[in-house]
Amino acid sequence: xxxxxxxxxxxxxxxxxxxxxxxxxxxxxxxxxxxxxxxxxxxxxxxxxxxxxxxxxxxxxxxxxxxxxxxxxxxxxxxxxxxxxxxxxxxxxxxxxxxxxxxxxxxxxxxxxxxxxxxxxxxxxxxxxxxxxxxxxxxxxxxxxxxxxxxxxxxxxxxxxxxxxxxxxxxxxxxxxxxxxxxxxxxxxxxxxxxxxxxxxxxxxxxxxxxxxxxxxxxxxxxxxxxxxxxxxxxxxxxxxxxxxxxxxxxxxxxxxxxxxxxxxxxxxxxxxxxxxxxxxxxxxxxxxxxxxxxxxxxxxxxxxxxxxxxxxxxxxxxxxxxx
Ligand SMILES: [Zn+2]
Numbered sequence: 001x002x003x004x005x006x007x008x009x010x011x012x013x014x015x016x017x018x019x020x021x022x023x024x025x026x027x028x029x030x031x032x033x034x035x036x037x038x039x040x041x042x043x044x045x046x047x048x049x050x051x052x053x054x055x056x057x058x059x060x061x062x063x064x065x066x067x068x069x070x071x072x073x074x075x076x077x078x079x080x081x082x083x084x085x086x087x088x089x090x091x092x093x094x095x096x097x098x099x100x101x102x103x104x105x106x107x108x109x110x111x112x113x114x115x116x117x118x119x120x121x122x123x124x125x126x127x128x129x130x131x132x133x134x135x136x137x138x139x140x141x142x143x144x145x146x147x148x149x150x151x152x153x154x155x156x157x158x159x160x161x162x163x164x165x166x167x168x169x170x171x172x173x174x175x176x177x178x179x180x181x182x183x184x185x186x187x188x189x190x191x192x193x194x195x196x197x198x199x200x201x202x203x204x205x206x207x208x209x210x211x212x213x214x215x216x217x218x219x220x221x222x223x224x225x226x227x228x229x230x231x232x233x234x235x236x237x238x239x240x241x242x243x244x245x246x247x248x249x250x251x252x253x254x255x256x257x258x259x260x261x262x263x264x265x266x267x268x269x270x271x272x273x274x275x276x277x278x279x280x281x282x283x284x285x286x287x288x289x290x291x292x293x294x295x296x297x298x299x300x301x302x303x304x305x306x307x308x309x310x311x312x313x314x315x316x317x318x319x320x321x322x323x324x
Pocket of ligand 1: 159160170171172173174177179
């Protein structure tokens with residue numbers, strides 16, 4: 001029987017829940033809006049219960065990628081955009097919902113990096129930095145063929161790395177965080193402060209203005225790309241890594257973003273000759289990276305078919321589906 005994972009991607013604006021099978025095909029994907037949703041967990045529970053029924057006895061476990069910060073060892077998440085969830089016991093909730101104790105939690109950016117490393121732009125790399133440039137800036141890290149989670153599960157917390165110690169105060173309380181200069185909404189806010197006018201305040205609209213030759217939009221995107229380049233080169237130099245995969249909505253804007261980003265990374269990296277061949281790659285999996293990375297948390301923990309068979313057996317026993 002094909003084994004299946006219930007994959008959960010808790011993002012800034014939505015929670016996606018899906019079934020992923022061992023060939024990494026995604027079935028039954030549902031998205032639940034986070035904004036002003038006081039019923040969020042109930043909706044997740046309802047959808048997940050239906051998916052568990054569809055998976056029947058094939059469910060290996062639940063993989064979760066969540067916006068942070070997270071407390072990996074305690075199974076708790078506190079996504080900044082879901083104010084009702086502070087130290088929310090997401091692992092315990094899913095264990096109780098699915099009657100399955102095989103639950104793996106990742107940070108959302110780590111889930112993206114996991115997916116890109118195993119199935120996307122980072123296949124074959126022993127060491128890899130992944131950065132998500134979107135509403136915020138997140139990161140994940142593969143070191144010597146292993147995901148590097150860190151002590152608390154928050155390794156490579158790159159968005160709140162400061163690039164200007166007396167810079168703008170960030171929502172986190174620190175000054176000059178990378179996120180304050182390079183996220184999509186912050187680039188739009190900077191453009192507006194300088195007089196860019198558009199009722200639609202999405203980054204893709206700013207990018208379109210830049211493509212049409214709007215000088216202000218071009219300057220602001222150049223500045224945001226330069227800020228990210230500084231963060232990339234700082235991180236790359238600290239770890240002596242050369243391959244960086246960049247995903248997220250902003251990174252899907254094409255040359256209008258990638259041309260200044262590559263130029264600034266090359267320029268910033270030249271102070272140390274060991275970084276001459278820094279290799280920047282666009283993410284390949286786009287919208288599915290979060291769900292696939294969440295599922296990989298379970299699939300990669302099931303090291304062999306024997307393990308998979310064992311866990312299925314345990315699951316079936318737990319549910320009284322198999323007499324022993
Ligand atoms: Zn910050």
